[in-house]
Amino acid sequence: MIxxxxxxxxxxxxxxxxxxxxxxxxxxxxxxxxxxxAWTTLAELAQRGTVTDWFEVEPDLFGVTAxxxxxxxxxxxxxxxxxxxxxxDPLGFIDAQVVDRVRSLGPVLAVAASHPHxxxxxxxxxxxxxxxxxxxxxxxxxxRRDDRVHFFDxxxxxxxxxxxxxxxxxxxxxxxxxxxxxxxxxxVLLAGDAVFPNPDRRTVSFQRSFPNRLPLSGAVVxxxxxxxxxxxxxxxxxxxxxxxxxxxxxxxxxxxxxxxAWADGRHDDETW
Numbered sequence: 001m002i003x004x005x006x007x008x009x010x011x012x013x014x015x016x017x018x019x020x021x022x023x024x025x026x027x028x029x030x031x032x033x034x035x036x037x038a039w040t041t042l043a044e045l046a047q048r049g050t051v052t053d054w055f056e057v058e059p060d061l062f063g064v065t066a067x068x069x070x071x072x073x074x075x076x077x078x079x080x081x082x083x084x085x086x087x088x089d090p091l092g093f094i095d096a097q098v099v100d101r102v103r104s105l106g107p108v109l110a111v112a113a114s115h116p117h118x119x120x121x122x123x124x125x126x127x128x129x130x131x132x133x134x135x136x137x138x139x140x141x142x143x144r145r146d147d148r149v150h151f152f153d154x155x156x157x158x159x160x161x162x163x164x165x166x167x168x169x170x171x172x173x174x175x176x177x178x179x180x181x182x183x184x185x186x187x188v189l190l191a192g193d194a195v196f197p198n199p200d201r202r203t204v205s206f207q208r209s210f211p212n213r214l215p216l217s218g219a220v221v222x223x224x225x226x227x228x229x230x231x232x233x234x235x236x237x238x239x240x241x242x243x244x245x246x247x248x249x250x251x252x253x254x255x256x257x258x259x260x261a262w263a264d265g266r267h268d269d270e271t272w
Contacts, residue, residue: 006038009071009092029209083159084109089118114192116142136173187233218260225256
């Protein structure tokens with residue numbers, strides 16, 4: 001039996017009964033509900049009436065959510081390229097409807113996840129789509145062991161137009177997807193929550209933990225920004241569909257400078 005954590009939506013290894021705790025939720029970057037640890041299964045979610053919702057985000061980019069929401073409630077991103085399809089940040093739920101929609105777009109190149117909070121039931125997605133589940137090896141301790149899970153180190157090409165890059169920060173293996181031909185050739189970055197668009201869509205944030213408000217140092221944020229500066233993108237999405245619609249690379253750089261200035265104490269005189 002594959003168990004799914006009700007709080008984060010991430011699958012466990014095969015077991016007759018669920019574990020006592022979810023290691024991902026027990027970690028300082030996530031949280032265990034006050035009511036305690038709870039588990040569910042794909043069959044139970046389907047029986048409750050859970051379904052997937054599919055919509056177009058922009059040409060050749062599609063979003064998938066679950067209704068009612070499952071776990072953290074991320075928006076899975078489906079990228080269609082000339083070579084095939086990438087599923088990024090899979091939900092903790094899958095149904096026949098979404099499998100059919102993904103397959104209708106072309107051959108499936110891979111399922112991949114940005115970091116452990118977004119692993120969802122990725123091996124179930126990979127099995128249903130007959131493909132691999134690509135994860136960064138620096139976070140291998142967090143995932144279910146399965147023949148479809150394949151680890152990469154710093155970068156891996158997923159077809160000629162798509163590359164997964166490790167940028168670290170939130171998790172050591174934090175991964176972004178660079179879609180170079182998206183956005184009419186100006187490029188799109190699927191950033192997970194390595195980089196998080198703010199409500200103004202003209203600035204972004206960086207955190208070790210968003211729910212627990214744990215910061216990253218200025219040095220780490222500047223390192224992430226410098227690495228992203230070498231990629232090809234002008235638009236950026238996070239793992240909940242929030243977007244910096246244009247000029248995203250400059251936004252990342254300016255926001256990293258702002259973050260570092262505050263984190264490094266250069267504005268301490270403004271706080272007292």
